[in-house]
Amino acid sequence: MRDTLAALINLQDVDCELRALEQSKGDLPQRIASLNREIAQLEESIAEKHDQLKTSRLGRESGALEVASLRDKLKKYQNQLYQVKTNKEYDAITLEIETTQSAIENREFEMLEMEEREKQLHSEIEGLQPGLAELQGQRDEAESRLQAMLAVTRAKEERLQQQRQEIVARIPRPVYSTYERTRIGRGGIAVAFLKEGSCSQCSTRIPPQRGLEIRMMNHLFLCEVCGRIMLYDPERMTVCEGHQQ
Numbered sequence: 001m002r003d004t005l006a007a008l009i010n011l012q013d014v015d016c017e018l019r020a021l022e023q024s025k026g027d028l029p030q031r032i033a034s035l036n037r038e039i040a041q042l043e044e045s046i047a048e049k050h051d052q053l054k055t056s057r058l059g060r061e062s063g064a065l066e067v068a069s070l071r072d073k074l075k076k077y078q079n080q081l082y083q084v085k086t087n088k089e090y091d092a093i094t095l096e097i098e099t100t101q102s103a104i105e106n107r108e109f110e111m112l113e114m115e116e117r118e119k120q121l122h123s124e125i126e127g128l129q130p131g132l133a134e135l136q137g138q139r140d141e142a143e144s145r146l147q148a149m150l151a152v153t154r155a156k157e158e159r160l161q162q163q164r165q166e167i168v169a170r171i172p173r174p175v176y177s178t179y180e181r182t183r184i185g186r187g188g189i190a191v192a193f194l195k196e197g198s199c200s201q202c203s204t205r206i207p208p209q210r211g212l213e214i215r216m217m218n219h220l221f222l223c224e225v226c227g228r229i230m231l232y233d234p235e236r237m238t239v240c241e242g243h244q245q
């Protein structure tokens with residue numbers, strides 16, 4: 001059991017280093033994800049405006065064709081006006097001319113409104129572009145910082161994982177299960193040292209008799225308060241020493 005408990009100390013040290021590596025990435029991964037969400041929203045809003053522009057342009061094109069055909073019609077009515085023989089015919093054609101003229105005016109007015117709206121859309125798109133470029137710049141910068149960090153830490157992480165496997169192979173399965181369950185449930189720290197008669201992690205006083213037993217390192221004891229595996233090493237007082245916590 002003594003060897004097993006000593007292996008647990010080594011395992012915890014490796015896990016502390018792995019945890020510090022993970023923490024060194026900081027909030028970069030989350031930051032990149034949130035920048036990507038903002039970028040997607042802006043891009044969607046710009047794409048919507050481009051769609052509106054396209055619809056408006058098509059509307060103006062068909063409006064222009066309609067106006068051209070209305071003008072042809074108008075010309076025909078105006079020519080007919082010189083050939084009329086009765087007042088009734090004259091009135092009828094005059095009415096047609098007026099109706100056609102007002103249809104042309106309406107169409108032209110609609111087209112002007114569309115043109116105005118297009119100008120507005122253009123300026124809205126232009127207004128959004130700098131913000132988008134800014135976000136993309138921030139995202140690319142965070143991404144390359146993360147990649148650089150990963151390039152440095154990858155080799156170290158692989159070495160630590162290798163060490164970890166070697167240590168785990170020396171620990172009986174049930175003890176390792178207890179270790180893992182505690183590590184995951186207790187913020188990455190599965191072990192505690194007996195430190196001046198107390199648990200180094202939660203400071204609970206350990207009864208002197210139990211303290212003696214822990215010092216022997218012959219049995220696996222758990223702290224009754226924080227549940228961590230109690231170990232003793234006169235050289236060690238803290239877990240994850242020198243690592244970010």
Ligand SMILES: [Zn+2]
Pocket residue numbers: 192199200201202203204223224225226227228
């Ligand atoms: Zn404790």
